[in-house]
Amino acid sequence: MVLKRQYYGFNGFRVPSFPKGPRSSRGRGLLQKNVNENQICAIELLASLAGKLLQESESSSASSNASEAIEQPAVGNAVIKNEQSEDAPLKPDCFDLGSSEESVCIPALPSPNSDIKFLLKVSQNNANDSILGHSSVISNSDISDKISKEVKPISCTNKIKCEALPVKVDGGSPNPIESCGGNVDSGFGGQQQADALETGDLATGKTSNSKDPVKLCVQFPALNTVDKNTKSSLFGDPIQDISVKRRADFKLGLSDNDENFSSCCKPVNKSKALRPPSRIGDRRIRKLLTSKYWKLAPKLRDYENPRADGEVKPLYRKRKYGHKCERYHQDNFYKRRKFSDDGLIIASDGGLSSESVCNSPEKGKIRDKNGASAMFHRDGLSSSVIGHQSSIHSKESHVKFSIKSFRIPELYIDVPETATVGSLKRTVLEAVTAILGGGLRVGVLFHGKKVRDDNRTLLQTGITSEENLNTLGFSLEPSPIQASTIMCNEDLPASLPCETPLPISRSLASPALDLGISDELADPPPLTDSGNNIESNHKSFSSQTDLLTDRTLPDSRALVPVPHMSAEALAVVPLNQKPRRTEVVQRRTRRPFSVSEVEALVRAVEELGTGRWRDVKLRSFENADHRTYVDLKDKWKTLVHTAKIAPQQRRGEPVPQELLDRVLAAHAYWSQYQAKQHSKNQGAILKIADGPTV
DNA sequence: CTTAGGG
DNA sequence: CCCTAAG
Numbered sequence: 001m002v003l004k005r006q007y008y009g010f011n012g013f014r015v016p017s018f019p020k021g022p023r024s025s026r027g028r029g030l031l032q033k034n035v036n037e038n039q040i041c042a043i044e045l046l047a048s049l050a051g052k053l054l055q056e057s058e059s060s061s062a063s064s065n066a067s068e069a070i071e072q073p074a075v076g077n078a079v080i081k082n083e084q085s086e087d088a089p090l091k092p093d094c095f096d097l098g099s100s101e102e103s104v105c106i107p108a109l110p111s112p113n114s115d116i117k118f119l120l121k122v123s124q125n126n127a128n129d130s131i132l133g134h135s136s137v138i139s140n141s142d143i144s145d146k147i148s149k150e151v152k153p154i155s156c157t158n159k160i161k162c163e164a165l166p167v168k169v170d171g172g173s174p175n176p177i178e179s180c181g182g183n184v185d186s187g188f189g190g191q192q193q194a195d196a197l198e199t200g201d202l203a204t205g206k207t208s209n210s211k212d213p214v215k216l217c218v219q220f221p222a223l224n225t226v227d228k229n230t231k232s233s234l235f236g237d238p239i240q241d242i243s244v245k246r247r248a249d250f251k252l253g254l255s256d257n258d259e260n261f262s263s264c265c266k267p268v269n270k271s272k273a274l275r276p277p278s279r280i281g282d283r284r285i286r287k288l289l290t291s292k293y294w295k296l297a298p299k300l301r302d303y304e305n306p307r308a309d310g311e312v313k314p315l316y317r318k319r320k321y322g323h324k325c326e327r328y329h330q331d332n333f334y335k336r337r338k339f340s341d342d343g344l345i346i347a348s349d350g351g352l353s354s355e356s357v358c359n360s361p362e363k364g365k366i367r368d369k370n371g372a373s374a375m376f377h378r379d380g381l382s383s384s385v386i387g388h389q390s391s392i393h394s395k396e397s398h399v400k401f402s403i404k405s406f407r408i409p410e411l412y413i414d415v416p417e418t419a420t421v422g423s424l425k426r427t428v429l430e431a432v433t434a435i436l437g438g439g440l441r442v443g444v445l446f447h448g449k450k451v452r453d454d455n456r457t458l459l460q461t462g463i464t465s466e467e468n469l470n471t472l473g474f475s476l477e478p479s480p481i482q483a484s485t486i487m488c489n490e491d492l493p494a495s496l497p498c499e500t501p502l503p504i505s506r507s508l509a510s511p512a513l514d515l516g517i518s519d520e521l522a523d524p525p526p527l528t529d530s531g532n533n534i535e536s537n538h539k540s541f542s543s544q545t546d547l548l549t550d551r552t553l554p555d556s557r558a559l560v561p562v563p564h565m566s567a568e569a570l571a572v573v574p575l576n577q578k579p580r581r582t583e584v585v586q587r588r589t590r591r592p593f594s595v596s597e598v599e600a601l602v603r604a605v606e607e608l609g610t611g612r613w614r615d616v617k618l619r620s621f622e623n624a625d626h627r628t629y630v631d632l633k634d635k636w637k638t639l640v641h642t643a644k645i646a647p648q649q650r651r652g653e654p655v656p657q658e659l660l661d662r663v664l665a666a667h668a669y670w671s672q673y674q675a676k677q678h679s680k681n682q683g684a685i686l687k688i689a690d691g692p693t694v
Numbered sequence: 695c696t697t698a699g700g701g
Numbered sequence: 702c703c704c705t706a707a708g
Contacts, residue, residue, distance in 0.1 A: 614696060
C-alpha cells in the first residue's frame with residue numbers, strides 16, 4: 001500500500017540512509033556513579049545501632065546502671081561508647097554536606113537527652129530546581145564518603161558509628177550542632193544559595209511558626225526479627241530489658257535484604273571492565289534470578305506494606321550494574337552467618353517503610369513561602385525492638401529480637417503548595433537521609449497510593465488540606481543511588497519541557513516503589529500501555545504469594561513474624577542452601593510511556609524504521625536509561641496494536657489519535673519496506689509499484 | 695549486544 | 702515487561 005507522504009510532515013519516510021553505526025559506538029557509559037562502596041545501607045545502619053546498643057548495654061551494665069543507658073538516646077549512647085572502644089576515633093567534626101545551602105552537620109557526640117533540633121532548609125529557589133537535587137546528591141555521597149572513613153566497611157562485627165543520626169541541615173544558622181564544622185565542601189551555586197539562605201532561617205529548632213508545617217511522623221518499618229519478648233527501643237526509648245549480658249555478635253541477616261544490599265552498597269559500573277569475568281556465570285545466575293524465582297519476592301514483603309505499595313528494590317539493576325554486588329553480599333552474608341551462632345540476629349525486611357503521618361493540629365498545613373523547608377527535631381528516632389533472650393544462658397546469650405519499626409518522632413515539613421511532589425520527596429529525603437546517613441530514598445504515599453509524579457505540585461496532588469494530610473505517607477526505600485547527575489534530561493530531549501526533576505529526583509522518582517510484584521497480574525494485554533495499575537497489584541499479592549510460600553519462610557510477613565525457627569531459617573538467608581530466593585529478582589517496575597515519549601518514539605521510528613531499535617534508543621531515548629531498545633520495540637508493538645483497536649478498548653493514558661495514525665502509517669510503511677528488502681534478498685526482484693523508494 | 699517474536 | 706532464539 002502506498003503511504004501518503006503528506007502524513008509525515010517532514011520528509012516522509014526515509015530509507016535509512018546511514019549505515020548502522022559501528023557497533024562499537026555502543027559503548028555508552030553513563031550513569032556510572034561511583035557510589036561509595038562503603039555506603040551503608042540504612043538497614044545495616046539501624047541494625048548496627050541495635051547491635052551496638054545491645055553491646056553497649058551489656059558492657060555498661062557493669063558500671064552504669066541500665067537506667068542510664070535508657071535515659072539517653074540510644075544512638076548517642078552507642079556512638080559515644082563506640083568511639084571509645086572502637087579503634088577509629090570519631091571525628092569530632094560534623095559531616096559537611098557540601099553546599100552552603102544545605103549542610104548537614106553531624107555532631108560526633110550528640111549530647112544525650114538534649115533536645116536537638118534539626119532543621120532542613122531549602123530555599124525556594126532550590127525547591128524545584130537542580131540545586132536542591134544537586135546538593136542532595138552531594139550530600140549523599142558526601143555522607144557516605146565521610147561515613148566510610150569513619151565506619152569500617154560493614155563486616156561481621158558491624159562496627160558502625162552512627163554519628164550520623166543527629167543531624168542538622170541548615171543554611172548556616174547558628175546552632176549548637178553547627179559548631180562542629182565548616183562547609184568545607186561548599187561551593188555550589190553560591191549565588192543562589194546565598195539567596196536561599198536569606199529566605200528563611202530556621203536555625204533554631206523551633207517549630208516553624210507562622211507557617212503551618214505539616215507534621216509528619218515517619219515511621220521506619222521494621223527490622224525483622226527472630227524472637228519474642230524483650231522489648232527495647234533504640235533511639236531514645238528506654239531499653240527495656242535487654243537481656244544480652246554478654247557480648248553478642250550482631251548479625252544482619254536479612255532474608256530478603258540481600259537485595260537491598262546490592263542497592264545500597266554500591267552500584268557497580270556496568271561497564272564491562274568492571275564486570276566479573278565470567279559471563280557465563282552471570283548468565284546462569286541471571287536465569288536463576290529471574291522468572292522462576294522472582295515470584296518469591298512478594299512473599300517476603302507481602303506483609304510489609306499492604307496498602308502502600310511495598311517497596312521493592314530494583315533488583316533488576318543487578319543486571320546492569322554488575323554482579324559484584326551479589327558476591328559482595330554473599331560474602332557478607334556468609335560471614336554474618338558464620339557468626340550467627342552466638343549473635344543477635346536481626347532480620348530486616350528490606351524496605352523501610354513508613355506511613356503514618358500525624359497531622360499535628362497546630363502545624364497542620366503545608367503552605368508558606370518559597371522553598372520547601374522542613375525542620376524536625378530529633379527527640380530520637382524511635383523504634384521498638386523486641387528482643388528475646390535465649391533460654392539457654394550458656395556461653396553467650398542469644399538474643400533474638402525484632403525491631404518492629406523505627407520512628408522519627410517529629411518531622412516537620414513545611415513546603416509551599418506549589419512545591420512539587422518531587423521536591424517534597426527530596427525534602428523528606430534530606431531529613432531522613434541526614435539522619436540515616438543516606439542510602440534511602442523517599443516515596444510519597446497519598447491515600448494509600450504512591451505518588452510518583454514528582455512534577456506534580458502538592459496542590460495538584462491534593463496534598464494540601466489537613467484532611468488530606470492524614471493520608472499522606474512516606475516510605476523509605478533503599479536507594480539504588482545512581483545519582484546520575486548526568487542524566488538530567490532523562491526524558492525525551494525534544495518533547496519534554498525540561499522541568500524534569502533532576503538527578504536526585506530521578507532516583508527518588510524511580511518507581512522502585514511499586515511492589516516489584518506489581519505487574520504480573522496487572523499487566524494488561526498488549527493493548528495500551530500506561531495505565532496506573534499500581535494499585536491493582538495488592539490483590540495479586542496474596543494469591544501469588546501463597547503459591548510461593550515455602551517452608552523457609554513460614555510467615556511471609558516480612559517484618560512482623562518471628563518464626564520460631566532458628567536464625568538459620570529466617571535471618572540468615574540460606575545463602576548456602578539452594579539458589580532459591582536468596583536471589584529473588586524483581587520485575588522491573590512498570591513505567592508507562594508518556595505521550596511525549598510515544599511521540600518521540602513515533603518520530604524516531606518514522607525516520608529510522610522498525611528494526612533499528614538500538615538506533616531509536618540512541619536517537620530519542622539516549623538519556624532515558626530505563627528505556628531499553630527492547631522496551632521501545634515492545635512499546636511500538638503495543639502502539640501498533642493500540643492503534644488498531646477501538647478507542648474504547650484502549651487503556652491507560654490515551655495516546656492522541658494523531659500519534660496512533662502515525663504509528664499505523666509508519667508501521668505499514670516500514671513493514672512494506674522490510675518485505676521489500678526481504679524479497680530482494682531472495683533474489684526475487686519484485687517490483688513493488690509504489691513501494692517506497694530505497 | 696541486537697533483533698524479532700512469543701509469552 | 703520478560704524470555705529467548707538467532708544472528
